[in-house]
Amino acid sequence: MKALVFQGPGLFSWQDVPDPGIEDATDAIVRVDTVTICGTDLHILKGEVPDVRAGTVLGHEAVGEVVETGDEVRGVRPGDRVLVSCISACGHCRFCRERAYGQCRGGGGWILGRSVHGTQAEYVRVPFADLSTHPLPAAADAQYAVLLADVFPTAYEVGVLNGRVSPGDTVAVVGAGPVGLAAIATAEYFSPGRIIAVDLTPSRLDAAKQIGADAVADAAEEPERLIDDLTEGLGADVVIEAVGTPRSFEICTRMVRPGGRIANVGVHARPATLHLEELWKKNITITTGLVDTYSTPTLLSMLAAGRLPASSLITHLFELDQMEEAYDVFARSADTGALKVAIGGHHPPLVTRGK
Structure with a gap:
């Protein structure tokens, strides 16, 4: 598959990488329909998040379709349209029990596009899928719903x-x-x-x-x-x-x-x-705070009801294979007027590896 890979400060490329597979029983594989770029991604590219290693697929926001799940996933199944949260939550540690998912000590928190491969790709492995994905209401448009992964x-x-x-x-x-x-x-x-x-x-x-x-x-x-x-x-x-x-x-x-x-x-x-x-x-x-995303279900309901003005924030649309152009436009927002970009496109079949 293709993905946006961080190569070190100031360097990135849209390139071929191996397809993701199920690594833990709580994983899901999601075919990415729509992603966006966050200001934090720009911080990474500037070298301001030093724990992100070269070779990491960037991105922590996506909407897509579940294509495969691990044996312990109960909340979603193949064919479901889901929002992939910017925060992953184990669901068992002290902080997750307090809904402080951003502080998860069980292997979650902000890991997508940081310590594990992220969402700016044709497919993404989502750890702790039951708490880290949200089924999309039928009325939710993917290019606007992606803003509920992090921004809102x-x-x-x-x-x-x-x-x-x-x-x-x-x-x-x-x-x-x-x-x-x-x-x-x-x-x-x-x-x-x-x-x-x-x-x-x-x-x-x-x-x-x-x-x-x-x-x-x-x-x-x-x-x-x-x-x-x-x-x-x-x-x-x-x-x-x-x-x-x-x-x-x-x-x-x-x-x-x-x-x-x-x-x-x-x-x-x-x-x-x-x-x-x-x-x-x-x-x-x-x-201060890192988002916990406990409000995501409420915000999704408001989006579906037309009570969340997400469409006002999307200023530019790109296909997935225009990822590098999208980064350029987003990074030069003072010149381009970009607020948020929505990036989506067609995908090749996923080569699954079994459970």
């Missing part, structure tokens, strides 16, 4: 729920990329008083307004002043950090009101300064 659960759980967005709150979302936009969309379920989006790119600020932001601010022009003006100098009740840079995190700390919450969602590759000499007296709460 991350924004909802790590941003909106960790930030405890409540009715009447002023919510500032710093970073209007895919996760920031998904945070704006899902924050609206809790009836905040206003949502303010902050970004450097005019096209992303336009997208934020279209998806529900009440106001937008250029990150280069002291956006905290707009927050002060809108809140009579108090600051935002909730600030969601959806970029992952030292500067964006420090902007968040200047926006939050005393007693407010900062929910960090962005993936940070460098240290950020925490100005405790200014923050200690403000009674603020800072949360």
Whole structure:
């Protein structure tokens, strides 16, 4: 089969690799219909996730059809359309029992495209298939459902729920990329008083307004002043950090009101300064987190009911054999206007190896 293989910092290729097979009784093999590219994949390509080895197939988000299952898989069977979660869960360790699947100590967590071969391929082996795949509702379109593998659960759980967005709150979302936009969309379920989006790119600020932001601010022009003006100098009740840079995190700390919450969602590759000499007296709460994906079934139901604006985030479509072009477009988002890309296409028959 063909797959997108990481060859080392700055290097990758769409190439022939061996077909996956069942390795453990809890595995499923999924024929990939649609995948997407995550900002984390770009971090890997930059060498910022050093535990990813050269030769690894990238990707941790997919929609596809089950073609084979291990003997202990009970929740899905060949022929089922499924969403492949970005998080794999053993289901037995302490953290899985607490629904903190991202912290799984039984061999799961974020492993696809990191420590095991990922989803940017024609076929993928999915460990712990019963908890790591979700049957797709008949009404769910694959190119939009793929956003529920990572983007929407991350924004909802790590941003909106960790930030405890409540009715009447002023919510500032710093970073209007895919996760920031998904945070704006899902924050609206809790009836905040206003949502303010902050970004450097005019096209992303336009997208934020279209998806529900009440106001937008250029990150280069002291956006905290707009927050002060809108809140009579108090600051935002909730600030969601959806970029992952030292500067964006420090902007968040200047926006939050005393007693407010900062929910960090962005993936940070460098240290950020925490100005405790200014923050200690403000009674603020800072949360961080890797997504657990416990909300995925709820979000799938909302997608099927037409209550989740996933289609607003897909800006470019590619076939699987255009994977390298898709990476180029996604990596140059400031020039191309890319938010999320949906990548899908035709596949050769899988050579199964038995159980």
